[in-house]
Amino acid sequence: MIPSNTEIRYSASEDAFNSLGLLLSAPAPISESTKLISSVQTTSPSKIIKSSRSSPDRFIPTGHSVSTFRMLSPGPKKASADNDNGSPRTSKIMPKTHESRIAEALGFDRSANVFIYQKAPFSARSKLSDDQFHLSFNFSTSKAIPKRPVSMQPIKVLDAPNLRDDFYTTLLAWSSRGDLAVGLADNVYLWNNIDGTTQVPEDFSDQFVSSLAFSYHGDILAIGRVDGMVQFWSKGEYAPRLELAHAGDIGCMAWRPKHPLRSKSRNDLLVGAHNGKIYYYEIEWTSSSANARLLKIISNAHQEQICGLAWNIDGTQFATGGNDNFVCLFDALRLDKPKIVWQHFAAVKALAFCPWQKSLLATGGGSHDKRIRFYHTHTGALINMIDCGGQVTSLTWSPTYREICATFGYSFSDISHRIAVYAWPTLKLLVSIPAGHPELRAIYAVNTVCKNENGENVGGGTIVVAASDETVRFYKMWEDERGSIASGGGGRAVRWEGVFGSDIVELVEGIDREGNEKIR
Known part of the structure; x- marks a missing residue:
């Protein structure tokens, strides 16, 4: 149960989002390509509906079970509650400017500013278009750049037989050392560019894999299984060093980012269980031993299965998503109750903190929700939506662009894409990658950020997608160069120091401004 004194944010005002919108035209479908085998390269670089384990969030049909699924599913209805007229679904964004929403989130009363040396009142700026307002507020323009091309085809496809088509699993994990872990039935396989594919020894469990997670330094792989067991492995070893038992299957796990002053051998891990509990462990991992200490069992956040877990970039906050349609936000130093609880309209699996603005959280709802929401975690304010x-199965912020990538699974709508990239904060649709064929869905996706010998992030321009046709696909979405965060909104490159235009506010908000990096 959620504590009675916990602040719950309902989305009653979300009907306002449905009054204005931008039509997203479905891209032309590409021809279906033949199934590729391992490591084959391609040629080019509001009613609240309670989710249940029998809902589309629980099971997405594969090609050979479509007829069975159609007998069980409610079938295509007269669109959802937010689209009763039967028209194609549109992408709806708030009519306010981004600066107005940020001001509200931070508690600033912009109309109360008395030191304004101009004839027109400050509030009159809200009549300008978003682009005009951005430029008049605190941006300085630079020359326009062409819209960056993104290939509709994956740059690599790996065959993944027995990859489970289940919304409630996280069967991909990416290591900061460049290893990809994939859970196939009861086995786990590792892949990287140098060694190709290797298998984690399989003689230690016959239970299906339900979740995977690499530690911050990439030296520990946690494997969660449907019987509640979590195994801890080190690459190259022939047996798990540690096993922890829980009740029910483990759908998600999340390692806490390392604090620079903390010993490298100590790692914190969140484990999300089927019974709605979150287990907080400290894992001590040395070159020859491993131990676990249970720090906390969080049982007052969710009443049903934990679907998603995510930490912010410095490990001061984490978010949890559940099959009870709630997202809970915790401060890492106060685990007795959630700081804020946000209600959604379906199970929430997709959670992503912005890597260059730690107070910005994106959440993605399941098949009866189909929305991406953006929250300010210090105040709980809904900034945009x-x-x-489509059912949102993963969210990934770009480390080098002010953009967010979403993958989609089950959908009753006419939207045909399964991967999309949106600009922040305009939410303009920049990239739309269609499914190729109607039954193909994205189950989950991870980013490919690695760390170099100095501990600095490198890469991150490619996302890896687990697809319902038992393939794992690599898509090049962004350039990998560091040193700037670029804006892809309409091909215009704008430069300004920071996000809020204030060193003090950005320090409080956790804006990443290390070195000479500029957000542009």
């Missing part, structure tokens, strides 16, 4: 028309 977009109706995507």
Whole structure:
């Protein structure tokens, strides 16, 4: 149960989002390509509906079970509650400017500013278009750049037989050392560019894999299984060093980012269980031993299965998503109750903190929600929202662009894409990658950020997608160069120091401004 004194943010005002919108036209479908085998390269670089384990969030049909699924599913209805007229679903964004929403989130009363040396009142700026307002507020323009091309085809496809088509699993994990872990039935396989594919020894469990997670330094792989067991492995070893038992299957796990002053051998791990509990462990991992200490069992956040877990970039906050349609936000130093609880309209699996603004959290709802919401985690304010028309299965912020990538699974709408990239904060649709064929869905996706010998992030321009046709696909979405965060909104490159235009506010908000980096 959620504590009675916990602040719960309902989305009653979300009907306002449905009054204005931008039509997202479905891209032309590409021809279906043949199934590729391992490591084959391609040629080019509001009613609240309670989710249940029998809902589309629980099971997404594969090609050979479509007829069975159609007998069980409610079938295509007269669109959802937010689209009763039967028209194609549109992508809806708030009519306010981004600066107005940020001001509200931070508690600033912009109309109360008395030191304004101009004839027109400050509030009159809200009549300008978003682009005009951005430029008049605190931006300085630079020359326009062409819209960056993104290939509709994956740059690599790996065959993944027995990859489970289940919304409630996280069967991909990416290591900061460049290893990809994939859970196939009861086995786990590792892949990287140098060694190719290797298998984690399989003689230690016959239970299906339900979740995977690499530690911050990439030296520990946690494997969660449907019987509640979590195994801890080190690459190259032939047996798990540690096993922890829980009740029910483990759908998600999340390692806490390392604090620079903390010993490298100590790692914190969140484990999300089927019974709605979150287990907080400290894992001590040395070159020859491993031990676990249970720090906390969080049992007052969710009443049903934990679907998603995510830490912010410095490990001061984490978010949890559940099958009870709630997202809970915790401060890492106060685990007795959630700081804020946000209600959604379906199970929430997709959670992503912005890597260059730690107070910005994106959440993605399941098949009866289909929305991506953006929250300010210090105040709990809803900054923006977009109706995507599909079950959101993952969210990934770009480390080098002010953009966010979403993948989609089950959908009743006419939106045909399964991968999309949106600009922040305009939420303009920049990239739309279609499914190729109607039954193909994205189950989950991870980013490919690695760390170099100095501990600095490198890469991150490619996302890896687990697909319902038992393949794992690599898509090049962004350039990998560091040193700037670029804006992809309409091909215009704008430069300004920071996000809020204030060193003090950005220090409080956790804006990443290390070195000479500029957000542009």
